[in-house]
Amino acid sequence: MFSYITHLECPQCHRIHSADAKASYCVCGSPLFAIYDMMSVIDEIQAGMFPSKINSLWRYSQLLPVKSPSFVVRLGEGWTPLLTTRQLGKHVGLKLLRIKNEAMNPTQSFKDRGLCVAISKHLELGAKSFALPSAGNAGVSTSAYSAAAGVLAKIFMPEDTPEPFFRTCQMYGADIEKVSGTITDAGRVMKEYDGGWTDLSTTKEPYRVEGKKTLGFEIAEQMGWSMPDAIICPTGGGTALIGIWKAVEELEAIGLLDYKKPRLYAAQSAGCAPVVRAMEKNALTIEPWDNGETEAYGLRVPSPFADRLILGALRGSGGGAVAVIEQEIRAARSIAARMEGIDFCPEAAVGLAGIRHLVESGDIDYDEDVVLLNTGSGSRYPYHHPG
Ligand SMILES: Cc1ncc(COP(=O)(O)O)c(C=O)c1O
């Protein structure tokens, strides 16, 4: 069996939606979750069929939404290395730090997971073209997977996004629109058009989270079906955070996880930290952040649509949120490259600098097992040598 998806369900009002019709978000305003027939997945585990041996995220196809393999657009996404660092952990106050290196994905970021799965599923549902607002990496990923599928992509990006992101989207044949402001403004401009395209905006359709969920499956499998004590997620729109928490719950439901659940931490830049502020205020929703500014462009998301789910995953896991300033981002990026030979994107540098704060505050202990997502390559961002 390729997929055991049964339907979509709203985690807020519990309305049921079809998984065989075009889907966006619930009438109550919440993102939707894909639901699977877990008893059949358990049977496949017992038959040795789950996970498969495929060296991509499609090794978990039974818990992914695409029903027919003929709609899957493959470029080699997922199954990225979980690296054990030599010195970087000690530098931030930890005995052991592992890096899930998402720069190894086909277009060099973890966005490939969500967009590969979402684009494949929407093609199955009849989509003919795609559009989304993007801070850079999601645009590149959408452009590449649309090219691979032979369909058009239209990308709306803030005009101050580093130039290599525009050029790469163009290289893949996408149509680009530069917008003044942040990703929120890019989304607003996109809505003014009626392009007849399928809207892939973060968490406004259910399937990007499904692709991102495989990050959680992979970390667990690569650690022998166990989880680290803490996972640090550089957070903008929150798809990785929400996806990893969904993965933990699904692995628990099918009996593939030992007793330990990871604490999830969102790392943000102090220049745009709406999630951190909401956690500090003990709020249930996230207030929009005014005039967000940061070199970690992917984290400049002033008003994440999935706010309740983000806060729910952080609190439900017993984790939290941390903000760091721009100088720390530059320094962390340089240190990761020099100490470990890993090309960090600025967003992951936010996560690395955030770990130091979390150790200093006592949220994370020296001897805990910690995984940081290097969510993408740094190669398309300008590098500023610190000091
Ligand atoms: C490199 C990088 N890291 C992190 C993020 C934030 O991702 P999420 O939407 O999962 O919070 C982005 C989003 O653009 C990104 O490009």
Ligand SMILES: [Zn+2]
């Ligand atoms: Zn609802």
